[in-house]
Amino acid sequence: MEPLLEIKNLSVSFNRTKVLKNLSYLLRAGETLSIAGESGSGKTVHALALMRLLGKTAEADGEVLFKGKNILKLKEEKMRALRGHSIAMIFQDPMSSLNPVFTVGYQIAETLLAHKKADKKTVRQKTLELLKTVEIEDGQNRINRYPHEFSGGQRQRIMIAQALACEPEILIADEPTTALDVTIQKQIISLLKNLQKKRNMALIFITHNLALASELGGRVLVLYAGQNAEEAEAKDIFSAPKHPYTQGLIAAADVKPGLKRLPVIEGAPPAAGEIFAGCPFEPRCPKRMKICSQKNPSVFKAGASLARCFLYE
Amino acid sequence: MNNILEIKNLSKNYYKRGFLGRGEIAARALDNVNLTLARRGALGLVGESGCGKTTLAKIILGLETADNGEIFINGKNTFNAGAAHKKEIKKTLSAVFQDPYSSLDPRMTARRIIAEPFLVHGILKGKDEIEEESIKLLTSVGLGKEHLDRYPHQFSGGQRQRVAVARALALKPKILIADEPTSALDVSVQAQVLNLLKDIREKFELSVLFISHDINAARFLCGEIAVMHKGRVVERGPAEGVLENPQTQYTKTLLSAVPRIRREHA
Numbered sequence: 001m002e003p004l005l006e007i008k009n010l011s012v013s014f015n016r017t018k019v020l021k022n023l024s025y026l027l028r029a030g031e032t033l034s035i036a037g038e039s040g041s042g043k044t045v046h047a048l049a050l051m052r053l054l055g056k057t058a059e060a061d062g063e064v065l066f067k068g069k070n071i072l073k074l075k076e077e078k079m080r081a082l083r084g085h086s087i088a089m090i091f092q093d094p095m096s097s098l099n100p101v102f103t104v105g106y107q108i109a110e111t112l113l114a115h116k117k118a119d120k121k122t123v124r125q126k127t128l129e130l131l132k133t134v135e136i137e138d139g140q141n142r143i144n145r146y147p148h149e150f151s152g153g154q155r156q157r158i159m160i161a162q163a164l165a166c167e168p169e170i171l172i173a174d175e176p177t178t179a180l181d182v183t184i185q186k187q188i189i190s191l192l193k194n195l196q197k198k199r200n201m202a203l204i205f206i207t208h209n210l211a212l213a214s215e216l217g218g219r220v221l222v223l224y225a226g227q228n229a230e231e232a233e234a235k236d237i238f239s240a241p242k243h244p245y246t247q248g249l250i251a252a253a254d255v256k257p258g259l260k261r262l263p264v265i266e267g268a269p270p271a272a273g274e275i276f277a278g279c280p281f282e283p284r285c286p287k288r289m290k291i292c293s294q295k296n297p298s299v300f301k302a303g304a305s306l307a308r309c310f311l312y313e
Numbered sequence: 314m315n316n317i318l319e320i321k322n323l324s325k326n327y328y329k330r331g332f333l334g335r336g337e338i339a340a341r342a343l344d345n346v347n348l349t350l351a352r353r354g355a356l357g358l359v360g361e362s363g364c365g366k367t368t369l370a371k372i373i374l375g376l377e378t379a380d381n382g383e384i385f386i387n388g389k390n391t392f393n394a395g396a397a398h399k400k401e402i403k404k405t406l407s408a409v410f411q412d413p414y415s416s417l418d419p420r421m422t423a424r425r426i427i428a429e430p431f432l433v434h435g436i437l438k439g440k441d442e443i444e445e446e447s448i449k450l451l452t453s454v455g456l457g458k459e460h461l462d463r464y465p466h467q468f469s470g471g472q473r474q475r476v477a478v479a480r481a482l483a484l485k486p487k488i489l490i491a492d493e494p495t496s497a498l499d500v501s502v503q504a505q506v507l508n509l510l511k512d513i514r515e516k517f518e519l520s521v522l523f524i525s526h527d528i529n530a531a532r533f534l535c536g537e538i539a540v541m542h543k544g545r546v547v548e549r550g551p552a553e554g555v556l557e558n559p560q561t562q563y564t565k566t567l568l569s570a571v572p573r574i575r576r577e578h579a
């Protein structure tokens with residue numbers, strides 16, 4: 001099957017500070033890809049780059065091929081047709097991306113009309129259907145309410161409804177559950193899973209929570225300091241992580257009862273744009289070797305994973 | 314007296330502002346809460362957003378007033394304490410909060426931040442004495458002398474939280490209240506701070522009230538767990554008991570929603 005999305009050596013800089021470095025991956029129709037990494041690792045920047053929403057201060061390099069066409073080179077009007085229509089995104093902060101002065105019904109309806117997924121006659125019905133899809137009860141009444149009249153979890157679901165309005169082929173969900181309680185988080189994860197199956201939509205799920213990526217399944221890409229550290233199927237990465245950073249993260253996230261001390265990764269992640277002669281994880285890596293401070297490793301095959309680490313050269 | 318802290322029938326409502334004084338109830342933040350913290354024990358208070366955890370911490374620390382109920386520290390009622398007793402309570406209790414960015418004054422160096430409690434309470438006077446004690450405190454949280462003259466923005470998030478812990482330990486408190494001390498930190502740094510809390514708990518012979526929505530963190534640090542839901546404590550007991558064999562439906566729901574690393578995938 002031809003990949004839906006192919007990212008090749010995508011780099012992004014702000015004022016010549018490179019925050020995303022040579023990211024590459026493939027995404028096929030209906031596939032789930034979780035992108036995990038800590039704060040500042042480049043998760044959101046990568047998503048904004050492929051939506052072409054980065055703003056003027058950013059410089060993006062490389063290729064983002066959607067069905068073989070490089071998005072980065074598209075004219076803005078062509079991109080506008082693609083954005084929302086073929087690729088939709090749920091943003092990290094639902095309160096800032098829903099407009100507080102319009103009812104939620106209006107905002108969903110507007111998207112439906114803009115993408116010609118409904119006309120004046122059918123738009124109300126379709127909006128109600130979407131609210132039902134994301135499990136907002138009592139749509140008839142809720143449709144006329146404003147964002148602040150909903151809870152955080154409900155707002156997040158309204159964002160999902162709006163993103164689904166245009167029936168995208170790729171849905172990018174940027175930390176859609178970070179601000180939510182675990183019980184609501186669980187609902188949203190199973191909602192996304194179901195929707196994705198039903199619609200054969202590809203899902204890019206951005207998170208800092210490895211356990212969530214594990215619950216979601218699919219493939220996992222771990223970012224560190226703007227680079228991909230490891231990529232593998234969820235089942236492989238969680239049963240046999242290869243990159244020392246992934247190993248440390250999984251050990252720290254998988255707390256067993258009765259532990260005297262938690263396993264830790266020493267030190268802290270690098271500051272934005274910090275320049276390394278060698279592997280960016282070297283200062284924290286328990287397995288570092290001599291070569292690690294001299295050269296940045298490229299990506300090597302490591303069992304069922306791809307890992308950017310000299311251990312697998 | 315085996316319990317260093319006892320909370321009895323504590324209730325607190327927040328009210329909307331009405332036209333003439335108090336309006337209707339905006340939130341029942343605490344509803345008849347009873348809890349005890351054993352001397353040198355650690356109690357993990359878990360529950361979802363808005364269930365009343367921070368409100369409880371603030372009332373214990375005297376930063377909020379309760380509508381009803383009593384708090385005993387070392388068997389003494391704190392609400393009708395005289396001035397001298399109040400001062401004693403202040404020294405007994407200390408706290409670390411969620412956000413190490415906003416809880417440290419950005420214009421102060423670590424030296425100043427840690428010295429502040431000594432100056433306020435007039436405990437150590439000499440400059441050398443304060444410096445010596447500050448270095449000891451920094452060392453006990455895994456920092457050192459070289460960090461004394463740095464400002465908060467020159468530390469990473471985890472280091473900032475260490476500075477906050479060092480400051481909280483300055484007056485040799487007996488009780489440490491930690492309200493979500495790791496939730497603003499990077500995933501790979503959270504475990505460091507949890508280990509630190511465990512170390513200082515032993516070293517400083519502290520009793521700890523650890524507030525978190527991270528049940529795994531509470532299990533790691535605490536012998537006892539209390540689960541809050543909508544202002545009430547719905548379940549409490551030894552950590553393993555509550556987590557392995559929950560008795561209430563709410564605790565079961567909460568535990569089953571915690572995402573877990575899965576090694577098998579369908």
Ligand SMILES: Nc1ncnc2c1ncn2[C@@H]1O[C@H](COP(=O)(O)OP(=O)(O)OP(=O)(O)O)[C@@H](O)[C@H]1O
Nearest residue numbers: 014019037038039040041042043044045046208272
């Ligand atoms: N508009 C911008 N101008 C300058 N730097 C930026 C801009 N947007 C992001 N950055 C920097 O790029 C880096 C990557 O940021 P990004 O938002 O992608 O992180 P993230 O992985 O999404 O983190 P988080 O988990 O905190 O959301 C960070 O160092 C950030 O400070």
Ligand SMILES: Nc1ncnc2c1ncn2[C@@H]1O[C@H](COP(=O)(O)OP(=O)(O)OP(=O)(O)O)[C@@H](O)[C@H]1O
Nearest residue numbers: 327339340341342361362363364365366367368369
């Ligand atoms: N100053 C206030 N005025 C009005 N209502 C308040 C105030 N502070 C808290 N509340 C309400 O009291 C309830 C309990 O809040 P509290 O901050 O104690 O929750 P929490 O358990 O600490 O939540 P979180 O996990 O989100 O920190 C919530 O419904 C909250 O909205």
Ligand code: SF4
Nearest residue numbers: 279282285292309310
């Ligand atoms: S390349 Fe070296 S320093 Fe980097 S992760 Fe691998 S072993 Fe560690």
Ligand SMILES: [Mg+2]
Nearest residue numbers: 043044045092
């Ligand atoms: Mg982000």
Ligand SMILES: [Mg+2]
Nearest residue numbers: 366367368492
């Ligand atoms: Mg709180």
